[in-house]
Amino acid sequence: MKADDFEIMDDVDYDIAWCPGCGNFGIRKALKDALAELDISPQELVMVSGIGQAAKIPHYVKTNVFNGLHGRSLPSALAIKASNPNLTVIAESGDGCMYGEGGNHFTHTILRNPNIAMFVHDNMVYGLTKGQASPTSQRGFETSLQKADRGGWTNTQFNPLAQAISLGASFVARAFIGDQEETKDLMKKAIRHKGFALLDILQPCVTYNDVNTYGWFSKNTYYLDDAYDATDQNVAFEKALDMSKLALGVFYQDPSKPTFSETSGVYDADDRPLFKRDLDKDKLESLIASMK
Numbered sequence: 570m571k572a573d574d575f576e577i578m579d580d581v582d583y584d585i586a587w588c589p590g591c592g593n594f595g596i597r598k599a600l601k602d603a604l605a606e607l608d609i610s611p612q613e614l615v616m617v618s619g620i621g622q623a624a625k626i627p628h629y630v631k632t633n634v635f636n637g638l639h640g641r642s643l644p645s646a647l648a649i650k651a652s653n654p655n656l657t658v659i660a661e662s663g664d665g666c667m668y669g670e671g672g673n674h675f676t677h678t679i680l681r682n683p684n685i686a687m688f689v690h691d692n693m694v695y696g697l698t699k700g701q702a703s704p705t706s707q708r709g710f711e712t713s714l715q716k717a718d719r720g721g722w723t724n725t726q727f728n729p730l731a732q733a734i735s736l737g738a739s740f741v742a743r744a745f746i747g748d749q750e751e752t753k754d755l756m757k758k759a760i761r762h763k764g765f766a767l768l769d770i771l772q773p774c775v776t777y778n779d780v781n782t783y784g785w786f787s788k789n790t791y792y793l794d795d796a797y798d799a800t801d802q803n804v805a806f807e808k809a810l811d812m813s814k815l816a817l818g819v820f821y822q823d824p825s826k827p828t829f830s831e832t833s834g835v836y837d838a839d840d841r842p843l844f845k846r847d848l849d850k851d852k853l854e855s856l857i858a859s860m861k
Contacts, residue, residue, distance in 0.1 A: 570608050572601040577631035586625055592772025595746040596690055597626055600661075603756040614657045617646040619671060621697045623663035623690030640670025643678040646685045647829065653842040654830050657760060658685040665695045665703040668727055672704070675729070679736045679765055683829040686759040686766045689729065692774035693781045700777030705729070710780060729769050730809035730820055734802060739764035739826040741805065742819045745771040745786050755819070763824050771815070786815075793818035 578585070587593045604614065611632040618624035620639035627634040633656075637645050646660040660667075667675060667689045678687075693710070695701045700713050704727035711717040733741045740762040744752040752770060759766035771790065773782050793816050798804060805821035830836055839846065 570605040570610060572598075572605040575601045575604055575611060575630050575632060577629060580631070585629060587622060588776050590773075590775040591622070592692060592746040592770075592774075593623060593626060593690060595749050596623075596688070596752070596770055596772060597629055599746070599749050599753040599756060600626070600688070601630065603753045603760065606753075607757055607760060609657050609760070613655070614659070615646075615649050617642045617649065617658065617660045619662045619666040621663040621666045621695070623661065623692075623696075624666055626661055626690075640666050640672070640674065642666070643671060643674040643685075643687065646687075647678060647681065647683045650683050650685050651830060651833065651835070651843075653844065654684070654836065654840075655842060658683075659688060659760070660685060661688040662690070663696070663703075664689055664691040664693065664705045664729075668704040668729055676732070676736060679733055679738045679767075681829045682737075682739055682764045682826055684764055686756075686762070686768065688756065688759070689767070689769050690772050691729075691769050692772050692778055694774050694778040696774045696777055707780070710778075712777075726812065728809060728812065729767065731806060733767045734806045734809055734821050737802075737826070738767055738821070739823045740766035740819070741809070741821045742767070743769045743771065743815065743817050745790050745817055747783050747787055748817075751792075751817070758819060762822065764826050764828050790815045790817050792816070793820070 615633040616627035617635045618627050619637055619642045635645050642660040642662050646658050650658040691705055693705045695703050702710055702712050702715050702722040706722045707726050710722040715722045730741050740759060742755050744755045746752050755768055759768045771786050791814055799819045799822050802821055808816055808820055
């Protein structure tokens with residue numbers, strides 16, 4: 570495959586909605602390159618998103634798309650994968666959509682461990698709705714609603730990596746789109762991982778966040794070194810809790826954890842996707858009758 574195989578802008582005549590300089594452009598390119606290098610065809614891929622600027626990314630990639638309600642991309646992605654395990658499924662939205670409106674789904678999708686990848690465009694602000702604080706905004710962050718003279722944003726900053734690791738997520742990683750090549754490689758690892766894979770991607774919002782800029786992320790991030798043990802959950806949790814400077818790379822990975830499809834029993838005796846199976850009307854009528 571080639572990255573251009575996922576290029577839709579040549580076929581569709583509309584303007585891209587992102588501001589010039591937005592980190593979403595780099596994420597889109599890294600994604601197309603990752604898919605091409607993994608030799609995943611557009612027909613084999615489904616991208617699922619909710620609402621927001623980041624959630625527009627499936628609109629800008631030539632593949633199968635499900636664009637749903639705000640914060641509801643994960644249950645849709647899980648259902649798609651459960652009904653057809655042969656598909657590569659990526660849920661992709663921003664920090665507000667995934668960790669705010671979708672926070673409950675984030676928790677329970679981790680517990681089910683479906684074989685899907687979750688890419689979060691984490692710019693620490695709501696961009697589509699013009700700059701409110703998001704769950705990952707830093708305490709004291711001033712926005713149009715949270716003014717500095719009132720202490721700015723006063724909530725504790727949400728830590729998605731620490732939560733994911735504590736819940737037993739089987740793959741947890743963080744990238745920074747200022748390093749596009751490394752972001753692409755982490756995307757490939759997340760997609761290849763068997764089980765639920767969280768990749769939190771730090772990206773600047775050049776319009777509504779003048780604190781967490783490209784320069785800020787460059788100064789406040791570093792890569793885990795080669796000696797780091799990504800199989801040690803306790804070490805990974807401690808590393809995730811350290812917010813003084815943000816580590817990049819794979820924090821934790823456990824490919825041995827059973828996936829949702831493996832534990833559901835649906836594919837124990839028949840590995841065909843659900844849409845290829847015959848409908849048993851007697852069982853369906855019995856099920857409906859049991860609900861009356």
